[in-house]
Amino acid sequence: MTIQQAITAPEQPAARVEDTTKVSPMMEQYLEIKAANPGLLLFYRMGDFYEIFFEDAELASRSLGIVLTKRGKHQGMDIPMCGVPVERSDDYLHRLIALGIRVAVCEQMENPAEARKRGNKSVVRRDVVRVVTPGTLTEENLLDARANNYLLAIARSKGSSGADRIGLAWIDISTAEFIVTECATGELGATLARINPNEVLVTDALYSDPDLSQLLRELPAVTPLTRDVFDGATAERRLCDYFAVATMDGLSAMSRLEATAAAACVTYVERTQVGKRVPLSPPTREAVGTTMAIDPATRANLELTRTLSGERKGSLLDAIDCTVTAAGSRLLAQRLAAPLTDEVAIGRRLDAVTTFVADSGLRDDLRAALKTAPDMSRALARLSVGRGGPRDLACLRDGVLAADQVLARLGAIDNLPADITAAMAGLHRPSRELAATFARALAEDLPLLKRDGGFVREGFEAALDETRNLRDASRLVVAAMQARYADDTGVKGLKIRHNNVLGYFVEVTAQHGDKLMQAPLNATFIHRQTLAGQVRFTTSELGEIEAKIANAGDRALGLELEIFERLSGMVVEASEDLRAAAHAFALLDVATALAKLAVDDNYVRPEVDNSLLFAIEGGRHPVVEQALRRDGQPFIANASDLSPGPGQQSGQIWLITGPNMAGKSTFLRQNALIALLAQIGSFVPASRARIGIVDRLFSRVGAADDLARGRSTFMVEMVETAVILNQATERALVILDEIGRGTATFDGLSIAWAAIEHLHESNRCRALFATHYHELTALSAKLPRLFNATVRVKEWHGDVVFLHEVLPGSADRSYGIQVAKLAGLPPAVIARAKSVLAKLEAQDRGQSAKALMDDLPLFAITARAPAEAAPPSEAELLMDAVKALHPDEMSPREALDALYALKAKLPKG
Numbered sequence: 001m002t003i004q005q006a007i008t009a010p011e012q013p014a015a016r017v018e019d020t021t022k023v024s025p026m027m028e029q030y031l032e033i034k035a036a037n038p039g040l041l042l043f044y045r046m047g048d049f050y051e052i053f054f055e056d057a058e059l060a061s062r063s064l065g066i067v068l069t070k071r072g073k074h075q076g077m078d079i080p081m082c083g084v085p086v087e088r089s090d091d092y093l094h095r096l097i098a099l100g101i102r103v104a105v106c107e108q109m110e111n112p113a114e115a116r117k118r119g120n121k122s123v124v125r126r127d128v129v130r131v132v133t134p135g136t137l138t139e140e141n142l143l144d145a146r147a148n149n150y151l152l153a154i155a156r157s158k159g160s161s162g163a164d165r166i167g168l169a170w171i172d173i174s175t176a177e178f179i180v181t182e183c184a185t186g187e188l189g190a191t192l193a194r195i196n197p198n199e200v201l202v203t204d205a206l207y208s209d210p211d212l213s214q215l216l217r218e219l220p221a222v223t224p225l226t227r228d229v230f231d232g233a234t235a236e237r238r239l240c241d242y243f244a245v246a247t248m249d250g251l252s253a254m255s256r257l258e259a260t261a262a263a264a265c266v267t268y269v270e271r272t273q274v275g276k277r278v279p280l281s282p283p284t285r286e287a288v289g290t291t292m293a294i295d296p297a298t299r300a301n302l303e304l305t306r307t308l309s310g311e312r313k314g315s316l317l318d319a320i321d322c323t324v325t326a327a328g329s330r331l332l333a334q335r336l337a338a339p340l341t342d343e344v345a346i347g348r349r350l351d352a353v354t355t356f357v358a359d360s361g362l363r364d365d366l367r368a369a370l371k372t373a374p375d376m377s378r379a380l381a382r383l384s385v386g387r388g389g390p391r392d393l394a395c396l397r398d399g400v401l402a403a404d405q406v407l408a409r410l411g412a413i414d415n416l417p418a419d420i421t422a423a424m425a426g427l428h429r430p431s432r433e434l435a436a437t438f439a440r441a442l443a444e445d446l447p448l449l450k451r452d453g454g455f456v457r458e459g460f461e462a463a464l465d466e467t468r469n470l471r472d473a474s475r476l477v478v479a480a481m482q483a484r485y486a487d488d489t490g491v492k493g494l495k496i497r498h499n500n501v502l503g504y505f506v507e508v509t510a511q512h513g514d515k516l517m518q519a520p521l522n523a524t525f526i527h528r529q530t531l532a533g534q535v536r537f538t539t540s541e542l543g544e545i546e547a548k549i550a551n552a553g554d555r556a557l558g559l560e561l562e563i564f565e566r567l568s569g570m571v572v573e574a575s576e577d578l579r580a581a582a583h584a585f586a587l588l589d590v591a592t593a594l595a596k597l598a599v600d601d602n603y604v605r606p607e608v609d610n611s612l613l614f615a616i617e618g619g620r621h622p623v624v625e626q627a628l629r630r631d632g633q634p635f636i637a638n639a640s641d642l643s644p645g646p647g648q649q650s651g652q653i654w655l656i657t658g659p660n661m662a663g664k665s666t667f668l669r670q671n672a673l674i675a676l677l678a679q680i681g682s683f684v685p686a687s688r689a690r691i692g693i694v695d696r697l698f699s700r701v702g703a704a705d706d707l708a709r710g711r712s713t714f715m716v717e718m719v720e721t722a723v724i725l726n727q728a729t730e731r732a733l734v735i736l737d738e739i740g741r742g743t744a745t746f747d748g749l750s751i752a753w754a755a756i757e758h759l760h761e762s763n764r765c766r767a768l769f770a771t772h773y774h775e776l777t778a779l780s781a782k783l784p785r786l787f788n789a790t791v792r793v794k795e796w797h798g799d800v801v802f803l804h805e806v807l808p809g810s811a812d813r814s815y816g817i818q819v820a821k822l823a824g825l826p827p828a829v830i831a832r833a834k835s836v837l838a839k840l841e842a843q844d845r846g847q848s849a850k851a852l853m854d855d856l857p858l859f860a861i862t863a864r865a866p867a868e869a870a871p872p873s874e875a876e877l878l879m880d881a882v883k884a885l886h887p888d889e890m891s892p893r894e895a896l897d898a899l900y901a902l903k904a905k906l907p908k909g
């Protein structure tokens, strides 16, 4: 049916409404449904199209580039309309969701004939069956196979000390993961960057909170909801209802705040899936501090999962991802986003990788078997919400078969480490009986959609075979009829064909058309259609047989659909076991993939413990090394050592000077990436690596303007530096690249100078600091844990040759002009720059640094004093306390308590 046909179909008498005040029954229904789904774009099913009306139509037409038409009038005005064909609606949904638009899908709940039974003018019953939002997708073609799709809820409450606490819950309904945690408000940005949710739920109050608006604005999709969704008092009950348990105690231990966020997630899922129960694992609680904290700027700068230009290619994840399954790729991305801080857990992961590094035969066999393991968790999720197809059933069958293959191979090996035996236990869980039933039930070639039928194997169910025989026998009758008609008419090329418009019809070439339209043949053959080369006819006999075939076909399909529901039911019953197996596959995929990476790229097992060591021998940059190798170039390995020296309590700071293009940034980043890889449980690109666990990774490398936030390059640089200097502790690893370069030379030098002193004296963290301010190297004379290193270059006939070797010592020049020459600056500019430089050098900037060293007392002695000198006044304290209140989120009791607390803060007397 075309849009026009849909509009003029009998069920829509409104199409020709002329009375401008009267609302047609169909439009009445539309408006009612629309009003019940505020804030959503409504896809309103009419035949083979989803129609979109009014401002929704204008928005959809703009966003999707589809034609805007009009249809009838409402209150005297034309109704704007556009439509998308149901068959291709996934594509359109995908594009709308990418733009952050949420869509309510409204289906016909009966066919027009059923509606007519209620009266000629009855409108087909319609209902919203689902709300499609970025965080609640299950469709294969709407999801990125290699990335998780998280829906996350943020709940906030006052802590006893007056400081806000944040409860977070996030779920991936396509894989059933469900996790909760708490964090302080200041950590929210880093936590969100780590989880990288696709949709975030907050209360209306939180949405309009000025303190959070910046952060929320940067998220891909934020959905504000009314307070009741985040009601702490009903949270536990809503969770219990969802998991059909009497109390959550048996499922997971959660704080009230975490439960509030978790309940918001499930309430939203229920609303968007309209009554279908999405199976979710019980929430697991992520203990605070079990993962390395990495703020959003550091993640972006180190290009962990995306490059600075937003692509996966060129990122660390892309370089290390050798997984062979989508689920493995997702797990690796999760691990990279959240490196561990627990020595034992890291050791367990490394043990698994070590096993597969040592046994290449085992590794290759497992990877071959894993390749055949399909994406079970996503198939499972689709089946559970009634959106699965026959191929999803086959996927689970193949999964169990692949599990047996993997188990058979691993079963022959003794003394496997804990992570691998845990995975084996997971693979044992799904019932083999289920796979056997599916193998018997499913045909060889499976259609994508269950409604296409033909997916149940012959011999699986007698009733189905019988109906199919009936249908096929009728088809044989058609074949016989074709032979008879050819004889009767003497037209040898006569064919009986079928299409969706005419049903079965007789077709002859144009030259024979007349013959069939004349007596006596025209008594049998009724003309239907003349095309350029063919003429088409029908006969009453053909009409009858068609009805029989259609009936048998409908019955066969009905039976197949019943079988499908039965098999889906079995899957849902076994979902926990199937999910355990799916997770086991992902785990083995990641371990074997990291082992392959280690062997191919010559990585070693890092020694990770709770010390403050950081000693890398022969370190390399995992991404740059691969890029150079593709060009046939070697990567020069370099050592670093930030471990505390003899008698020192804290780690060292390396100050790296050297010419432009020498490799300073590469060296800085490679050390950060090696720490990160070690703590996700991967081997690392080095000949030896000893790493005391890093609890927080900071980097400030290369800045870009952040015009969207109204920040200049220098401002961005200073904001990021401020975060580091305020937060880094001795367990942190800090990478600072050329801070201060975005402003005037002396301002920049002064800031860099003071920052190094602060890192050394106050933060006492392990740090790498690259700079072109050679004056800073003088600081090592006063700061015992500051170590000067430089990247070596050779001068050759006035040009510079980069050796990329990092050695102790300091550089005295930057060779900036030589690099500019390499970049192709005009010779006249180069010559002029050289003469300016000569003049400047004659003034000897270095002297001023030496003078500074002699004149300035060390930072620590003076720095703290002003900050501590002026404690806040009582009035300021009171103002802060009032500012921290969020009346919309308080119960009457909490509000009263807060009032008493404020009164108590007033000066006595």
Ligand SMILES: Nc1ncnc2c1ncn2[C@@H]1O[C@H](COP(=O)(O)OP(=O)(O)OP(=O)(O)O)[C@@H](O)[C@H]1O
Pocket: 624, 628, 634, 635, 636, 637, 638, 658, 659, 660, 661, 662, 663, 664, 665, 666, 667, 804, 805
């Ligand atoms: N260890 C190495 N081995 C081989 N090539 C390297 C090495 N380190 C860096 N390079 C190459 O040198 C290029 C420049 O490196 P990088 O950007 O780290 O220099 P830099 O010293 O930070 O320069 P600038 O001061 O101009 O920012 C890299 O793109 C890479 O191709």
